[in-house]
Amino acid sequence: MSCSEAKKKVLTIVDPSKSHTADCWKRFGFPAVIDQHGNVMKIFHNFVSCRKCFITYSFKSNSTSQMNKHYRFPTGRGGAGRWRCMC
Numbered sequence: 001m002s003c004s005e006a007k008k009k010v011l012t013i014v015d016p017s018k019s020h021t022a023d024c025w026k027r028f029g030f031p032a033v034i035d036q037h038g039n040v041m042k043i044f045h046n047f048v049s050c051r052k053c054f055i056t057y058s059f060k061s062n063s064t065s066q067m068n069k070h071y072r073f074p075t076g077r078g079g080a081g082r083w084r085c086m087c
């Protein structure tokens with residue numbers, strides 16, 4: 001891939017499918033690559049990203065626990081102190 005090709009692609013966050021209805025999905029979506037026209041090229045279903053602060057978590061085994069912690073304790077009150085969402 002050339003440099004000019006890479007520049008045309010941009011990361012974004014796409015809405016989850018309608019099967020994901022938990023509250024945390026209002027804050028999270030799947031990271032995706034779009035081209036310069038806004039067409040979605042690739043969706044990373046193994047990861048989830050916060051729409052506000054763009055923190056990204058692994059989404060293996062469909063666990064929403066990380067997302068729920070981030071959603072409920074966005075300023076780091078979740079215990080580990082590593083959630084720094086500016087939502």
Ligand SMILES: [Zn+2]
Pocket residue numbers: 050051052053054055070074084085086087
């Ligand atoms: Zn956030």
